[in-house]
Amino acid sequence: MRAGVFASKRASRTAAQLITYLLLAAGAIFMLFPFAWMLSSSLKEAGDVLKFPPEWIPSPVVWRNYIDAMTLDYAPFGIFFKNTIIITFIAVFGQLLSSSAVGYSFARLRWSGRGPLFIVLLATMMLPYQVTLIPVFILFKKLGWVDTLLPLTVPAFFGDAFYVFLFRQFMMTIPTEMDDAARIDGCGTAGIYSRIIVPLSTPVLLTAAIFIFLSQWNDFLGPLIYLNSTHNYTLSLGLRIVQGYGGYGVQRWHLLMAASLIVMSPVLALFFLAQRYFIQGVVISGVKG
């Protein structure tokens, strides 16, 4: 009798597990098919892309599409890569530098305005960017910075509420005894920051670096508003050129998919290299935020 109950319990657990795996597999198809579709399309001949039903394995496999997509005479992707890398690199550097310094101040130093200003900081995190979009554009226009990379890089050096908050939360967990010990050894405020706080904050610095990289690499509205000349364009705007060019006739999806995949690939590579920090970042911002 009791054995029978256990057996049926085990059977129902196996059934539940089976359903779990089936559901997960079905969802995984929805997640992975678009990537496979993109890869397959990017390797097809122009004529094979527009075939129905589609052939998943391209024949012939046209690796040349990747070269062709990067060497279109109307879309110099080499320059787009260079611009995007410059903007992203400067933004990551500036944002880490400024936000970690400000986070240090909020986490470790006692000063008169700290409490009220921290509340202001939290409030600005909720502020939608549209409200400041137009005046900031006008400001950069008056400065003569439109159609340069400056509007996309300089603001990073003034810190961002979200990253300041992230750093502050992490730095609060570093024991203050470490500061005191460093003070005895003759460290000033800057010494404690650079010798104690920054080295101990490496995980959160890496997490933040990844998120800043992602948002800059994928940014579209910023470059769309601020950059006019093709030689200043970023990858997002470059893809837009290729799309617009095809819009007048038949869209050349094989080239468009090849270009899109190339633009995506640094992000994918980074994800597989540093998955731990991606997930940490989401968790820090979501659960503790």
Next chain:
Amino acid sequence: MANAISLRVKIAAKRRIGSPQRENLAGWLWASPWILGFFIFILGPMLVSVYLSFTNYAVITPPKWIGLGNYRFMVQHDESVLQALKVTTIYAVASIPLNLALGFMLALLLNQPIKGLPMWRTVYYLPAVVSGVAVALLWQWIFNTDFGLANWILGLVGIKGPSWLLDAHWALPALIVMSLWGVGGGMIINLAGLQGVPTQLYESAEIDGAGATGRFWHITVPMVSPVIFFNLVMGIIGALQTFTQAFIMTNGGPREATYFFMLHLYNNAFLYLKMGYAAALAWVLFFYILLLSLLVIRSSAAWVYYEGELRRG
């Protein structure tokens, strides 16, 4: 012994920092990048934006004060505003609950003792890390009427798919389906929330005779509700600011079926150079987001459970 040392360390440290005034100055100094940025990029522009919203301003000539003219025009003559609000709201109302529910359910599935958890987590999270123009182009191709992936799959089960992005009825649903591709972000947050629920709670509930359903509704859901609340607020802010997908895939069409609010704002500001009017639109969107956020925060007292908080009333 250790205490004595740490006490000495503290005394010595106090002596070294010197005066509190110096630390006060250092504090302001280290925070100054953000304080400056706050005035230059947030507070200043906000005030300018309020002012501009009461003016006619095309950048070339100085702003001209027209009082409530922009807001009056918005209500009386600009039919696209209503359409933009409608599209944006439908998108938010459909995509946010779908994303919340699926993100939560996926997290539940992955929180079981299953094989290959890191692999599943990677697969589901992968689409959430890519975004921007490349993703919009990919989905535009997926939703292609004659040769796209979506209609191929529908064809396999004998359904003749619609024209999706070219059909005023199906363009917005297509964008909603696309939004589900990024469900992994919410899933990861939910998963972390689920893993943070103390197992003793389940054990003691089991001893008290609670079944699986009871444990789910009385332990799992309340304990994860703050995470769901966070996802909801972030979802609202994100959905109401949708821009890139609509700009790339449909440019608001067909027949304004995907004319998101941000497209209307962008067009007015940077296509028609009606900066004053666009500033007014930005404030409308701001108050709309604020209103919805406040409603959700208000309602949260009834359904979000915070540990250590006493129930009111």
